Amino acid sequence: xxxxxxxxxxxxxxxxxxxxxxxxxxxxxxxxxxxxxxxxxxxxxxxxxxxxxxxxxxxxxxxxxxxxxxxxxxxxxxxxxxxxxxxxxxxxxxxxxxxxxxxxxxxxxxxxxxxxxxxxxxxxxxxxxxxxxxxxxxxxxxxxxxxxxxxxxxxxxxxxxxxxxxxxxxxxxxxxxxxxxxxxxxxxxxxxxxxxxxxxxxxxxxxxxxxxxxxxxxxxxxxxxxxxxxxxxxxxxxxxxxxxxxxxxxxxxxxxxxxxxxxxxxxxxxxxxxxxxxxxxxxxxxxxxxxxxxxxxxxxxxxxxxxxxxxxxxxx
Numbered sequence: 001x002x003x004x005x006x007x008x009x010x011x012x013x014x015x016x017x018x019x020x021x022x023x024x025x026x027x028x029x030x031x032x033x034x035x036x037x038x039x040x041x042x043x044x045x046x047x048x049x050x051x052x053x054x055x056x057x058x059x060x061x062x063x064x065x066x067x068x069x070x071x072x073x074x075x076x077x078x079x080x081x082x083x084x085x086x087x088x089x090x091x092x093x094x095x096x097x098x099x100x101x102x103x104x105x106x107x108x109x110x111x112x113x114x115x116x117x118x119x120x121x122x123x124x125x126x127x128x129x130x131x132x133x134x135x136x137x138x139x140x141x142x143x144x145x146x147x148x149x150x151x152x153x154x155x156x157x158x159x160x161x162x163x164x165x166x167x168x169x170x171x172x173x174x175x176x177x178x179x180x181x182x183x184x185x186x187x188x189x190x191x192x193x194x195x196x197x198x199x200x201x202x203x204x205x206x207x208x209x210x211x212x213x214x215x216x217x218x219x220x221x222x223x224x225x226x227x228x229x230x231x232x233x234x235x236x237x238x239x240x241x242x243x244x245x246x247x248x249x250x251x252x253x254x255x256x257x258x259x260x261x262x263x264x265x266x267x268x269x270x271x272x273x274x275x276x277x278x279x280x281x282x283x284x285x286x287x288x289x290x291x292x293x294x295x296x297x298x299x300x301x302x303x304x305x306x307x308x309x310x311x312x313x314x315x316x
């Protein structure tokens with residue numbers, strides 16, 4: 001069987017340069033091991049948490065998980081975490097350096113990742129050179145999210161409280177006005193209960209007419225009868241309006257009390273299914289990947305250089 005000449009030439013080339021390639025490979029492996037050590041690359045530890053949203057108010061058509069992701073994007077949560085853990089100093093970023101905030105936020109973003117997984121839960125991954133800080137940052141992110149959502153809900157609920165309180169005050173003014181009118185009619189016209197008085201006064205007045213009574217009792221009865229006839233219906237309507245106003249006031253009071261209770265509630269808005277832990281094994285760098293990549297890169301470039309050198313010899 002005939003073997004292609006280029007294939008033979010390649011085998012010959014590899015045999016001729018095998019020693020060089022082996023030396024380069026060994027050096028690449030050693031360099032990969034050395035330069036991936038903690039002396040050159042600070043190891044990082046990862047803490048992970050997974051959580052589902054709870055008790056969220058929907059602001060749009062997005063899912064609760066997407067809403068939670070958006071809330072995590074808020075710069076207030078980021079800035080609170082940076083301030084609490086003094087991450088500028090921790091990341092060794094000089095506050096007087098150019099583009100200080102850009103560098104700080106970029107470093108934070110590279111170490112803190114919040115994403116959605118296939119199970120519609122939110123996954124927080126925090127990397128840091130200190131495994132305890134990584135875990136604490138993950139915990140703080142969850143805490144800050146709860147505070148933020150509680151603040152947003154409380155702001156909306158306080159607005160509702162103001163609305164209910166305004167309606168409650170207006171209804172209270174109406175009740176006071178109706179009670180004052182009823183009292184004035186009671187004093188001025190002697191009216192107390194339209195239904196009962198109209199029945200009793202009418203019966204008594206008719207009886208006195210039949211008996212043809214005269215004098216002051218008759219005059220009082222006649223005057224009260226006329227008052228009931230002329231003002232009784234309006235007086236009765238005032239009582240009806242007052243009863244309705246009191247019923248509405250009681251309903252408003254219930255809504256107002258519930259809104260006030262909502263303001264003082266301290267709900268949590270996350271169901272944590274995976275709690276952050278202190279890692280006991282580094283997540284970065286992965287030394288074997290660095291070593292393998294260093295080996296292949298070195299061999300590839302060495303191979304190219306050797307080919308170029310041999311081609312120059314042939315041409316000369």
